[in-house]
Amino acid sequence: MKNIMTSNKGDMMNDKTLVSMGLLVYNHELYIEDCLKSILQQDYSNMELIVLDDASTDKSREIINTYYEKLQQKFQKVVLIYHEKNTGKVTANENEIIKNARGYFYKGFAGDDIMMPQCISSLVSCMQNDPDIAVAYSNGYVVDDNFKLGERFARKKLLSQKPVNDVGENVFRRLMLRDWIPAPTVMFRKNVFDKYGLYDESIPYEDYEYWLRISRKEKLYYLDRELVFYRRAVDSMSNFRGKSARKKLKTAMYSDQMTIQKYLRYLSRKDRKQTITAFYSYYYRLSYDINFYRGFLVTAYKCKKYNPEICLDFWPMLLNMLLARWLVNYSGKWKAMSDKHLAIMLLFNQWLIVRQSGKSIKEYFFRKGYQKIVIYGMSYAGERLLDDLVDSGIEVIAAIDQKAKDIIENVPVITPDEEIPACDCIVVTAIGFFDEIEEFLSKKVSCPVVSLEDILYEI
Template sequence: MENNGKVSIIVAAYNAERFLEECIKSVLNQTYNNWELIIVNDGSTDSTKEIAESYLSEKVKVINQSNQGAITARNVGFYHAEGEFLVILDADDIIYNTKLEKQVDYIRSFDSCENVSLVFGRSHICDENLQITREAAVHMPDENYSYRNKIFETNLFPIHAAMFRKNNLKKLHSLDDITIPDWELWLEVIEYGNFKFHNDFVCAYRHHESMSAKKDMSEFQIKQREGILKKIVVSPRFLIADDRVKFNVYYSTARSIHKFSGFNRAVFYYKSALKYNIFSIKCIVGLIFAWFKFNV
């Protein structure tokens, strides 16, 4: 098809030998041709480096570095990216072969009428063998509520479901704070233009055993949620937002922390939410449950 702007796909890989090759092949099989793949090998001790370098070409770059973590690795890829558009892909996931074509066409369709900084589609959650188990959640704003408000409440979509413009961004994620990196990125990207959803499945998110242990790290999850809240509440847009937005931000934070059994912190955020809607039954019920240390 006609090339319509280069896409840089950034893959941070650490000990990813089990799934990296499938990830790479999903990029090679794209129907859209104007792309570059940047694989940042983050100090792997398995055969990740050898697998990645076996695909070296004019379009596939491999950067090897000591282990510094996925956030730093993504930023290294960002600094080397030459594309107009960016896609972030984890080394154990895949993109479907029309993702780049559909998303470049879609974001380009707004060029003459609206400032759009990011487009995103649907994604599947799969097992280790890429057998689909369910659809990943997509959090859409309801009527009279914009993405600019909804992004304050929740991480809207999996990172590899999106494509966004590279211009204006200085980095992908901050390196010094505990936050939810993807969510923090969307908070910055939306400052440069609107988000648009299209109803196509564009990628698969692989869920496997090595990820389950990470999801049980409740204290870390609570710190992440509170870290992203700290970013939100100092945003100029949040400071001038209406009470509905502020209620939803604190209520969604309370619910999230409550689910990780952070009862005392949940009580604090339920109370914060009630400042903006004192008659909210769901918030009062959540507060009572958290006060008596019952899970939701």
């Protein structure tokens, strides 16, 4: 159940200057007043405001109500949506706000963030000057729990480097490596949601998935100005510190993994590898920092409290732990093995996704007109491919592997140096060495040499 309060100054349909502002609130009593003040100080006038409070248990709703009359004077329309029961579903709440928006532009915001007075006008002006811009975003400043509107603050920017404005596949590829777009700064053309749909409610952090969804075809523009104060509070989902750090990190990693897996199919093999490496490297470092420093400091504190006479032993212990960390990060042998196992896991994960979607790997071969194939590499992936093609109408006429003669039955097995029988294509299942294998095989055969990984992402 929910309560909805609405005030409306008149008809706003088809107004190409109207901005819909969506404000999502949950237990923001310490910050919501500064947020509302910053909204009221905007130097842009043609706006509507939709506030959704997801059943706050503090005084957030009372504070919003005290500002209701001022908001009515400032905005063309004010909608207050009060949930009676907390849903805890940020993405679903965002979508509910968007469904109530009637503006030509849309700007989402959180109840603990702050806008500079020229935020809305600057983004609107930018988008009006270029009708091709679907999404405009800017820079901003990171502030902590104690920051108050009007106070001095440490000028730490959201973006330390200026993004390059580009369109299409270049932006998409860079976004797959890293999400650099600060969500609190973003403004949409509202028709983007009509064209591409609302946020994906199955993904906890909705914004990253949406940037990827639209970036391949739409223009995302960076305005080089600082227009918001983004509050990275202790309990913020983007602050991987404190008691709930592991839980928040796990949620963020799960969300990004779902997002990246959804769009890997649009990348080349080289770009896929870079994306996967960047993703796991980032979260490995982050999780290691959390576990390492938290564990060390907790242990050091307990030792100092209960065993002060051995406290000095922690300095050599710290050096040993740092050395161990260096060995883990930079040992080439173990890193290569880890990367290989990761690649195998991701390959089978994509295979499972293909099956769960009701598709089959044989569809690829039928579409390409390949009826007779040779499989290169008969380890885990090679065996599964052979099993998948039983009674499929696709004939595996040979397998290439140095060690598979004692494993594979009913299929002739040859070594890489032997003559390869005539076939429609060779499928390489080996992980991580496709380029070298393709170069080697291309000198021996004239048929296509394809990667099993590419096939699974193309289906």
